[in-house]
Structures are given as C-alpha cells and as structure tokens.
Amino acid sequence: xxxxxxxxxxxxxxxxxxxxKPGVTTEEIDEFVYEFGKQHNASPAPLNYRGYPKSCCxxxxxxxxxxxxxxxxxxxxxxxxxxxxxxxxxxxxxxSRMYPVGTIKRAAERLIEVTYKSLMIGIEEAKPGNxxxxxxxxxxxxxxxxxxxxxxxxxxxxxxxxxxxxxNVLHYGNRGEGIxxxxxxxxTIEPMLNLGRPDVKVxxxxxxxxxxxxxxxxxxxxxxxxxxxxxxxxxxxxxxxTLPPYIxxx
Numbered sequence: 001x002x003x004x005x006x007x008x009x010x011x012x013x014x015x016x017x018x019x020x021k022p023g024v025t026t027e028e029i030d031e032f033v034y035e036f037g038k039q040h041n042a043s044p045a046p047l048n049y050r051g052y053p054k055s056c057c058x059x060x061x062x063x064x065x066x067x068x069x070x071x072x073x074x075x076x077x078x079x080x081x082x083x084x085x086x087x088x089x090x091x092x093x094x095x096s097r098m099y100p101v102g103t104i105k106r107a108a109e110r111l112i113e114v115t116y117k118s119l120m121i122g123i124e125e126a127k128p129g130n131x132x133x134x135x136x137x138x139x140x141x142x143x144x145x146x147x148x149x150x151x152x153x154x155x156x157x158x159x160x161x162x163x164x165x166x167x168n169v170l171h172y173g174n175r176g177e178g179i180x181x182x183x184x185x186x187x188t189i190e191p192m193l194n195l196g197r198p199d200v201k202v203x204x205x206x207x208x209x210x211x212x213x214x215x216x217x218x219x220x221x222x223x224x225x226x227x228x229x230x231x232x233x234x235x236x237x238x239x240x241x242t243l244p245p246y247i248x249x250x
Contacts, residue, residue, distance in 0.1 A: 002164060032055050058081070078101040092160065136169075151192035196216075
C-alpha cells in the first residue's frame with residue numbers, strides 16, 4: 001500500500017511539471033491535485049488538516065514551506081515547491097519537488113541543484129544500523145560546503161497510517177546521535193535550504209513560513225523505507241524525473 005500511494009503522489013508531481021509556467025495560479029495547481037486524487041480514489045491529506053484550507057502546499061521563492069495556494073499567477077523567474085500527500089485506503093504518500101517558472105537565475109538554479117543533492121546524500125545514510133543524526137549531519141555538511149544554510153525549524157517525519165508520526169528526521173546534527181534506524185521504518189527526508197540565513201518566521205495565516213531575510217529557499221522531499229540491506233525510495237518519479245528541466249528518463 002505504501003508503494004501504491006507513494007507512486008500515485010509521484011505521478012501527480014510528474015503531471016504538475018507540465019502545468020508550471022508564467023500565468024498559471026497556484027490555485028489551479030491545487031485544483032489539479034484534488035481532481036487527480038479523486039480520479040484515483042485518493043484524498044489529499046493536507047485538506048482540512050488542522051484547519052489547512054487547501055489540497056497541497058505551494059511555496060514560492062522565499063516561502064520555505066506550507067505556502068497556501070491562491071489566485072496570484074506565477075511569474076517568469078519564480079521557483080516553486082509543490083508538496084503533495086495523498087491518502088489511499090488509510091495510507092499516506094508524501095513528496096515534494098521544486099519547479100522553475102520559465103527561465104530562472106543561475107543562483108536559483110544552483111540552489112535547486114544543491115537542495116536535491118542534499119536530499120540524495122541524506123538518503124544514502126538511511127540504512128539499518130545508522131542513526132538519524134547521520135542523515136542530518138550528511139545534509140548539513142554538504143549544504144554548508146555549498147554556502148547554503150539548513151532550515152532547522154522543520155523536519156522530516158514518520159509516515160504511513162498517520163500523516164505525521166515518529167521519528168522526527170532532522171536535516172542537521174551530529175553523526176552517531178539519534179535513534180537507530182531499523183528495517184521496516186518508513187519516514188520522509190525533506191531538507192529545506194536557504195541562500196541566506198536559516199532563520200524563518202510564520203506569517204499571520206498560521207501556516208506560511210518564510211525566510212526572515214527574504215532570501216531564496218528550496219526543498220525536496222522523498223518518502224523512504226528502511227530495508228534489510230539499505231533503503232528504498234517510495235516516491236521516485238515514474239517518468240524518471242530528478243532535476244528540472246523535467247525530461248523523461250530512459
């Protein structure tokens with residue numbers, strides 16, 4: 001069931017890539033996410049979760065996470081994270097990706113590349129016998145070596161029957177610390193990196209988190225499961241998409 005729901009989430013994100021262009025509103029993206037889930041007998045987990053009003057999160061430019069879709073159109077040069085979680089037969093599949101809107105600046109492109117690589121470096125540490133601190137340390141070491149800061153206010157989380165479950169997965173820390181990973185654990189890894197300082201604040205809507213210095217921010221997220229040998233990524237793109245431009249893999 002985790003394979004099934006996570007692949008549904010990943011397929012939705014593949015389809016979203018074809019929508020992203022100047023003039024499209026994040027509300028249109030949200031409506032697509034809702035309808036796509038409905039067509040596949042799945043419901044969007046964020047909708048009405050603790051009062052959240054939409055089916056997905058759309059976080060643009062300096063919005064770190066939990067941006068609420070609205071009628072404002074995307075503009076040339078924006079970067080946007082779309083975070084989708086579906087519930088199918090009681091199981092949750094959670095993933096997010098970055099999308100460029102038209103032609104973006106090299107600094108934004110590089111931030112996206114570093115954020116994606118930091119996620120994959122963190123995933124390499126997800127194996128039985130390692131500790132959660134190994135994931136966070138690997139992400140932090142790489143991100144800071146690339147002159148990016150790691151947001152410490154938010155973290156990855158266990159996922160499955162519950163939307164958010166134990167353990168918390170920090171994207172910073174020290175090797176050898178935290179709980180030991182064991183076969184059967186399923187959780188998200190979802191680093192958020194900033195071009196500026198790591199400090200964030202939540203706006204009056206109670207959801208939208210932004211960088212305090214209004215620097216660009218990016219996030220990638222996968223749901224992973226610990227196996228006897230290592231780790232499996234449940235939310236890999238069925239089309240082979242990794243980094244933008246999203247071109248179908250071989």
